[in-house]
Amino acid sequence: MLEAVVEGWWWWWQNGRVATAAVVLLAFGVISVKRYVAKKNRRRRWAAVGKDVVVVHGLGKGRRTPNLSPFVLTLETYLRLAKIPYQMDYEEPFGPKGQSPWITLNGQEMGDSQLIIQMLGRRFGKDFTASLTKEQKGAARAFNMMVTEHLAWGFRLWRWVENKGRLMLQEMDRVPFIVRLLMPLKRRQIFKSLYFQGIGRHSAEEVHDIIERDLAAISFYLGDKPFLMGSDLCEVDCALFGSLAQIMWNYSGSPYETMVKVKYPNLKEYVLRVKETLWPDWDQCLKRPKMS
Amino acid sequence: MALAALLWEMVRLWWSFTNGAVLMVFAAAGGLWLAVFYLSDRKKNRDRWQQAGRDVIVVHCLSPGRFTPNTSPFVMKLLTFLRLARLPHLVDHEEPFGPKGKTPWITLNGEDFTDSHLIIEMLSDQYNIDLTNSLTAEQRAAAKAFTVMIDEHVCWCLRAWRFGEDGGSNLKEGLSLPFYKRLLFPLFVREQRTALWHQGVGRHSHAAVRAMMKEDLLALSKYLGDKPFLMGDTACAVDCSMFAFLANILYNYNRSPYYAVVNEELVNLRQYVERLKSQLWPDWDECLASP
Numbered sequence: 230m231l232e233a234v235v236e237g238w239w240w241w242w243q244n245g246r247v248a249t250a251a252v253v254l255l256a257f258g259v260i261s262v263k264r265y266v267a268k269k270n271r272r273r274r275w276a277a278v279g280k281d282v283v284v285v286h287g288l289g290k291g292r293r294t295p296n297l298s299p300f301v302l303t304l305e306t307y308l309r310l311a312k313i314p315y316q317m318d319y320e321e322p323f324g325p326k327g328q329s330p331w332i333t334l335n336g337q338e339m340g341d342s343q344l345i346i347q348m349l350g351r352r353f354g355k356d357f358t359a360s361l362t363k364e365q366k367g368a369a370r371a372f373n374m375m376v377t378e379h380l381a382w383g384f385r386l387w388r389w390v391e392n393k394g395r396l397m398l399q400e401m402d403r404v405p406f407i408v409r410l411l412m413p414l415k416r417r418q419i420f421k422s423l424y425f426q427g428i429g430r431h432s433a434e435e436v437h438d439i440i441e442r443d444l445a446a447i448s449f450y451l452g453d454k455p456f457l458m459g460s461d462l463c464e465v466d467c468a469l470f471g472s473l474a475q476i477m478w479n480y481s482g483s484p485y486e487t488m489v490k491v492k493y494p495n496l497k498e499y500v501l502r503v504k505e506t507l508w509p510d511w512d513q514c515l516k517r518p519k520m521s
Numbered sequence: 522m523a524l525a526a527l528l529w530e531m532v533r534l535w536w537s538f539t540n541g542a543v544l545m546v547f548a549a550a551g552g553l554w555l556a557v558f559y560l561s562d563r564k565k566n567r568d569r570w571q572q573a574g575r576d577v578i579v580v581h582c583l584s585p586g587r588f589t590p591n592t593s594p595f596v597m598k599l600l601t602f603l604r605l606a607r608l609p610h611l612v613d614h615e616e617p618f619g620p621k622g623k624t625p626w627i628t629l630n631g632e633d634f635t636d637s638h639l640i641i642e643m644l645s646d647q648y649n650i651d652l653t654n655s656l657t658a659e660q661r662a663a664a665k666a667f668t669v670m671i672d673e674h675v676c677w678c679l680r681a682w683r684f685g686e687d688g689g690s691n692l693k694e695g696l697s698l699p700f701y702k703r704l705l706f707p708l709f710v711r712e713q714r715t716a717l718w719h720q721g722v723g724r725h726s727h728a729a730v731r732a733m734m735k736e737d738l739l740a741l742s743k744y745l746g747d748k749p750f751l752m753g754d755t756a757c758a759v760d761c762s763m764f765a766f767l768a769n770i771l772y773n774y775n776r777s778p779y780y781a782v783v784n785e786e787l788v789n790l791r792q793y794v795e796r797l798k799s800q801l802w803p804d805w806d807e808c809l810a811s812p
Contacts, residue, residue: 326724328724341725341729343733344725344729347732363743363744363746364743364744364746366740366743367667367739367740367741367742367743367744367745368663368666368667368740368744369740370670370736370737370739370740371663371666371667371669371670371740371744372666374666374669374670374673374674374737375665375666375669375670375673378669378670378673378674378677379669379673421719422719422720422721424719425715425716425719425720426716426719426720427623427636430621430622430623430636431621431636435639439639442665443665443669445662446661446662446665446666447662447666448662449658449659449661449662450659450662450663450666452658452659
């Protein structure tokens, strides 16, 4: 048996090397061309959506939230608030510079949800903080930064380090085997980012405590107002909703879920209120839409 | 000459007779001596800190800067808080990086604590310091949000200019570095750039970072208005963060675009820095490194 294998290998070494190389190169070429054509087709499709229609590219829908990424959810919520027409694309979730989410608008590409929101605000003349006092405008910015630059990291640490990405993978459909295989690498990269950012150097309990103080601050500032800055929605509500909605539905078993639902219940009421206002079709936007 | 040749022959003979084992013994002995020296040095440091006295906080940080008592805004934040809360403290430069690799860190009654905001929370709890007791719950929440914005966003945007755009030159001017540390400085800059990339701010264009930073400064200026301190008539912990970072811009970032923003455009911020400096740092000049 072994002799046959050795003979076969020897035959290939003598006669088959060039042919094999040619086949591999051909396969590689065909795959590259197919990918290039698909990419071009996608861009043609996105350009055809119409003038001033935003195409949002991000990771797929969730079973309990319209998206698993807090940044995509923030962006979608903002587009609904600003009544800017948009379409979702899940085929190319990572942009030209590797960002996710990213958008295509009138042929131009842009990444980073916060920068996108600011750009859209300027472009379409929407400023939801215009009626606030100067002090309130300052506070809105501060809370926005608290959500995107502090809470987001704490939640990321739970999702990828404490929970090891398990809940996240469960929510994703048809996870290709290669993704599962590369998951440890992805987790390692996130762990490194968390360390460099600073929050990753604390113990898990310390992080829970740090994040709880932030959530408490948001809860106290919200008080019994309908939305964070008062009776009208503004940009910071989109960022806050994007993150807190994840906690409500995709962080089952985490201490943050208890904080939002039980310890600071006005946060839970707030999330439900924003959902009713901006996402009346929430159930239809889920992965397996619940038909009412 | 003959003596030199003889000595050289002896060395060669010795080298050919000795083998790796002897070399390793020498290396091990050298390593052991260094370890003992290092450990005894650390023990001496610990004894010295213990002698500081009960409830005297020993703050460990890098050496003073030339234009600010420290070039790290987190050290400035902590020292400003200790002055505001009138807590006895002394500064030590022997071991600037503590547990978790962060600076500043403190030793209090033999125990180590790290991370400036955790230290401030711990000291406030331990010594019953509540600088926000005259504020409403909503105001206290806003103070917390501003602290986080400054410590977690302004901090990184400033770092992006300091190490990304400026390559550390403005920083080097503000430090008083010995020759061997100057040689290692580029490595430090590289490490900070890696950190910036991982955190996310380092992936944006310089123009985008500057725009984000200006938004933050504008928010601080708007909230401050014409009040003496951010939250009203009395200073609290958030003022320590705000003062530390704004003073850093005014004294260590003079080539950056933010200097003009704080110095000329948002004048209430400059006046705020001057107010806090005269109140809490009357001995500012004595705390600087000699040029």
